[in-house]
Amino acid sequence: MDFSEEQLMRYSRHIILPEVGGKGQKKISNAKVLMIGAGGLGCPVGYYLAAAGVGTIGIVDNDEVELSNLQRQIAHSMNTLGVNKADSAKKTFEALNTDVNVIAIKERINSENILDLMKDYDIVVDGTDNFPTRYLINDACVMLNKPLVSGAILRFEGQVTTIIPGQGHCYRCLFEEPPPAGLVPSCQEAGVLGVLPGVIGALQATEVLKLIIGKGKPLMNQLLIYDALGVDFRKVKVPKNRDCPVCGENPTITNLTDLPEEYCSI
Amino acid sequence: MAVKVKIPVPLQRLTQGKEEVEGAAGTIISLVNDLDQQYPGLAERISENGKLRRFVNIYVNEEDVRFMKNEETEVKDGDEISIVPAIAGGM
Ligand SMILES: [Zn+2]
Numbered sequence: 001m002d003f004s005e006e007q008l009m010r011y012s013r014h015i016i017l018p019e020v021g022g023k024g025q026k027k028i029s030n031a032k033v034l035m036i037g038a039g040g041l042g043c044p045v046g047y048y049l050a051a052a053g054v055g056t057i058g059i060v061d062n063d064e065v066e067l068s069n070l071q072r073q074i075a076h077s078m079n080t081l082g083v084n085k086a087d088s089a090k091k092t093f094e095a096l097n098t099d100v101n102v103i104a105i106k107e108r109i110n111s112e113n114i115l116d117l118m119k120d121y122d123i124v125v126d127g128t129d130n131f132p133t134r135y136l137i138n139d140a141c142v143m144l145n146k147p148l149v150s151g152a153i154l155r156f157e158g159q160v161t162t163i164i165p166g167q168g169h170c171y172r173c174l175f176e177e178p179p180p181a182g183l184v185p186s187c188q189e190a191g192v193l194g195v196l197p198g199v200i201g202a203l204q205a206t207e208v209l210k211l212i213i214g215k216g217k218p219l220m221n222q223l224l225i226y227d228a229l230g231v232d233f234r235k236v237k238v239p240k241n242r243d244c245p246v247c248g249e250n251p252t253i254t255n256l257t258d259l260p261e262e263y264c265s266i
Numbered sequence: 267m268a269v270k271v272k273i274p275v276p277l278q279r280l281t282q283g284k285e286e287v288e289g290a291a292g293t294i295i296s297l298v299n300d301l302d303q304q305y306p307g308l309a310e311r312i313s314e315n316g317k318l319r320r321f322v323n324i325y326v327n328e329e330d331v332r333f334m335k336n337e338e339t340e341v342k343d344g345d346e347i348s349i350v351p352a353i354a355g356g357m
Pocket of ligand 1: 169170171172173174241244245246247248
């Protein structure tokens with residue numbers, strides 16, 4: 001499929017970049033990205049991916065838009081209060097770019113449906129708000145060999161990492177276990193600066209686009225830590241753990257299971 | 267000179283809001299205990315019975331101590347230590 005005049009115009013600032021060009025823009029148009037969560041992180045990630053012309057964007061979210069979301073979840077609005085978040089985001093992204101096929105998946109992700117939901121996508125984006133789902137998404141991506149761009153936010157701090165199964169580390173190589181319940185405040189209690197998911201989400205969208213066009217170095221075997229108060233970006237090394245229970249030499253996790261508790265951080 | 271330690275946001279209320287503190291050179295676990303003397307409660311949040319908790323990582327400069335000598339990893343004056351807990355918020 002060739003680009004129309006209008007598409008050439010729309011994507012001209014991409015196409016003019018030697019690292020993207022018409023070829024890279026084609027790859028973007030053919031890419032299929034699954035976003036899990038259409039909240040603080042999912043909104044900016046999806047917004048930029050839709051603007052970039054990513055061909056298919058799946059959005060998994062089972063929640064409805066609430067007034068307290070609008071402080072940061074920029075794909076939703078007063079017009080979609082009470083609407084399912086995947087539907088609300090789909091509306092926004094399609095208004096921005098009709099080239100993009102946005103698929104709203106109004107389900108809660110779990111060990112039963114995750115493999116099926118992921119299987120047709122090239123890249124997965126984690127924008128969820130709890131540890132059990134983060135570990136589940138990681139394990140599923142390792143099992144299906146899907147690149148995963150993971151982002152997390154709390155108060156004034158964010159973390160980003162890019163997981164490429166078979167090549168680099170996974171989330172369990174980084175943090176072996178989720179914290180036990182009770183030791184951590186729930187996300188609702190914790191609070192978050194509204195613009196923080198914008199910063200972290202934009203970094204995740206950047207990682208996704210780099211993976212699609214195959215340029216630059218992904219945040220593989222690294223964790224990027226952003227501290228908004230100290231204006232500090234730090235990268236630390238994340239080696240692949242040979243003893244990792246899911247991607248190591250002798251994996252002990254070979255089936256997906258749901259962890260019950262939900263918590264945010266220490 | 268001392269060891270500089272970056273405190274993550276969730277633990278900064280134990281350090282009176284300070285994002286960076288100083289501790290004594292030595293092993294990681296002695297550093298954690300030294301910090302706990304200055305900021306009571308810190309050790310318990312990141313370690314248990316002298317072992318680092320599995321959802322908190324400590325980096326010496328950019329290196330994860332789990333891939334060095336873990337709690338026994340030596341840190342020297344001028345090293346930059348980062349305490350990095352897993353965080354999960356996205357919404
Ligand atoms: Zn792993």
